[in-house]
Amino acid sequence: MANKVKETAKISNAVIKRLPRYRRYLKELKKKGVDKISSNELSNLIGYTASQIRQDLNNFGGFGQQGYGYNVEGLYNEISAILGLDREYKMVIVGAGNLGQALANYTHYYRAGFVVKALFDVNPRLVGLRINDIDVLDAEGLVEYVESNEIDLGIICTTKDSAQEIADKLCFAGVKGIWNFAQVDLEVPNHVALENVHLSDSLYTLAYKVSGNEGKL
């Protein structure tokens, strides 16, 4: 069974964080028609050491065969299943400004099973628009919509001042996870998953690298 994963092993967060990267490269290989690949070849592509790759992928129960390497499509499917990418996620985007619109237009997610069902905004000039065939609805109706459409994930693209209130509403309405782009650390109940994307943090890290401080510290 392709979706079978070892049920007893504990996989570290560090390994899980690397899986999307493996998946990304395997997808490219699949597209190019590559059937199998060795850990050394993967290492050249991805930049991790071959032993790191073998160790990571051994977590999932020996995809690789000695002297043969990894089956690209099998490994891709397996990693997709482990990440939970073999099913569909229904999402709403709250905040229909440029960033919200950018995410709504990003059809890549749609193909990967992440379906944006609606955008929400408080701005009357945005409410009623259609972005990539997705309606922008009045934020007033957020809780009811999320409940009745069994939305899995909420994407927060609002200003930081309203982000926590939106998160509270999304959690109350029953989302399982929140993808947060607002520049603030949100508090959510334990049963709700949270991924923060702090774009500034990434930019500031870049600034540090180019500032010339790196060598001095």
Next chain:
Amino acid sequence: MANKVKETAKISNAVIKRLPRYRRYLKELKKKGVDKISSNELSNLIGYTASQIRQDLNNFGGFGQQGYGYNVEGLYNEISAILGLDREYKMVIVGAGNLGQALANYTHYYRAGFVVKALFDVNPRLVGLRINDIDVLDAEGLVEYVESNEIDLGIICTTKDSAQEIADKLCFAGVKGIWNFAQVDLEVPNHVALENVHLSDSLYTLAYKVSGNEGKL
């Protein structure tokens, strides 16, 4: 001198990665008029342990005073200087789609010293537009513009297929760093800093958390 940092100590990347987060909270405290704060209070706010915080901030030469705590503004300024945020960075955005426009509209960066000088695109329908008072220019002129305006950072918001070519041009033209939003790992010369923002990786990590696989693995 506010900008003086210990020149001999080696600061780990892990600490550097946490500095933007410290800075974010200190900024909020500053705004609220808070003058000083203890490591315990900081711990409650930020979520790191007090001892982690003391250890992190000790790297920079004892901002804290026993029984007094940290001077909020002093620490904020110091961390800003360490991150290289006490100067201005000139940036261009390549790719003027929704994401590029979202970043151009994000005046927060402007206030932090990151100034977007121009957007570039190949699409004739976008060339000539003005986004947040910033011109969208023809991508043909990218290298010349970057050279003659001494641009520090290039932001890549193109599709993954053209991202490496754009990165090559930006590096050739002399940028010091690249902030990459395209879904591909770029290769740049050693002297150019690179920060990749793989939004999908973050989304897939979220999917993993809500998929129910987390407990099983």
